[in-house]
Amino acid sequence: MAEITAAAVKDLREKSGAGMMDCKKALTEANGDMDAAMDWLRTKGLAAAAKKSSRTAAEGLIGVAVAGPKGAAIEVNSETDFVAKNDQFQSFVRDVTAVALELGDDIATIKAASLGDKTVEEVLTNNIATIGENQAVRRAKRLEVSQGAVIPYVHNQQSPGLGKIGVLVALESDAGVDVLEPLGKQIAMHIAAAFPLALDESGLDQSVIERERAIATEKASESGKPADIVAKMVEGSIKKFAKENALLSQLFVMDGKTPVADVVAKAGKDAGTTIVLKDYVRFQLGEGIEKEASDFAAEVAATAGIKAN
Template sequence: MAEITAAMVKELREKSGAGMMDCKKALAEASGDMDAAVDWLRTKGLAAAAKKSSRTAAEGLVGIEVQGTRGAAVEVNSETDFVAKNEQFQAFVRDVTTVALDAGDDVEAIKAAPLDGKTVEEVLTNNIATIGENQSIRRAKRLEVSNGAIVPYVHNAQAPGLGKIGVLVALESEAGADVLEPLGKQIAMHIAAAFPLALDETGLDQDVLERERAIATEKASESGKPAEIVAKMVDGAVKKFAKENALMSQLFVMDNKTPVADVVAKAGKDAGKPITLKDYVRFQLGEGIEKEESDFAAEVAATAGIKK
């Protein structure tokens, strides 16, 4: 049986919001596997969510830029938040975001693209040497419409077009900017807050849905109800998850009662021009990255051979 340390219990508490003893038991049941422990807590109704979007460990910046009917979002990571406030680093993120408008989503293509007489990768290498901290271009996404608008939004921007959560919304329509810009801004704010996993239910990752089905099955099986009732409970739980995590079916955060699809349809009807929410991108700094936190007391204890 895997040894469960206080540090592991603390990490699980931060991820799940569950109580200390429940976290300890979950880790024991999962033989120390953190993700499995989160799932165990969820099957017992002790953890509210599987998403870890609030635990963004990496530092750096998300850059957002729009030019005409094209937009790009780029995440550039650094080791510390201090570097994210560095003007040289901020200028680099802006430049890389501009490059992505032409280079597209492929990070290697972005690195190979020209910038100030060098390649982006060469400029990055120079920045690492002069700033004295490791940096990396993690991901990029470009959106484009043939007719309509790409609307940007940066939540709590640290500088123009730079922040820790960046959103782009692609609206295809012949409606004017006076309609599309405010609509796109509201939808982008919704996306920043609601963290949809896909544009619609058909776009949801099947592995994610299967994981939800497994959790729902275990929870429902503990109800003691007949198999046919359990099956319906599981189907209902998975459908609910899909509805709550697909952008078009999420309830609009501005009123918490109207599906986003209906908001878009009404805006198009009012404008007399159909509006299609074609795509979106939401980048949250460090999303999905786990970074070791420095704990001096733990380091001393480890050196002395003391378990913490």
């Protein structure tokens, strides 16, 4: 029997898009013959993943899971919303969320983790082949507090812990769960609705601030006012933007007038202890992914082998 080298496995994996162990098995079955191994993968429906992996995956699900002082959120994408309703896909998202909860949010570590007798990446590749759409584990985030709780919230939940917007709120405190959970749930609902860009103003991305500054400068300059007045107008605009986009300074959506920081402080005072809103996560499905525009009629015509009008 021919020796199956790591280089051969790597080469077949790159050509087929199949998982590492599937490629090794294919080469073993084909006695090292690359073409025969590719045919073996195709007969098993595994090589199809290579072609599908080039298609845009901007649908899918956000998964969230918590265990006491830890919580994890993950985004797994598919090409269509139809797949997000597939039991196999939903089960995979739950499993990978549990992996992130245990191991952290490094995507490479998550993909290399075991799910049964395969790795996460190998299961994903198999899902692409069997479900028939490109899929991707896009991002993950784990939060943890030394004491307190991480509270989850899924907006428009499709299935337990799965939906289109997933939120985690990390509250550090010695207060009981009877205090932290309802507070965390309300803050999480606020986060889902208000879409903060950072926990506080110092955490705002400077590139975003500079873009807002450029816009504010252009608008203020059109007023025809003196340069010193224009400068003050620009700074005022930036301060307003920062206040409205940092979670702690946003006005709580429940009453429209109290800053979130004050809501947390009052809850702590009422409970006779300190509550710190340490961090949060807000994942919205597909945000930042540029979706491909498609002409459905043209796609149908192309599939049928005819010209569209």
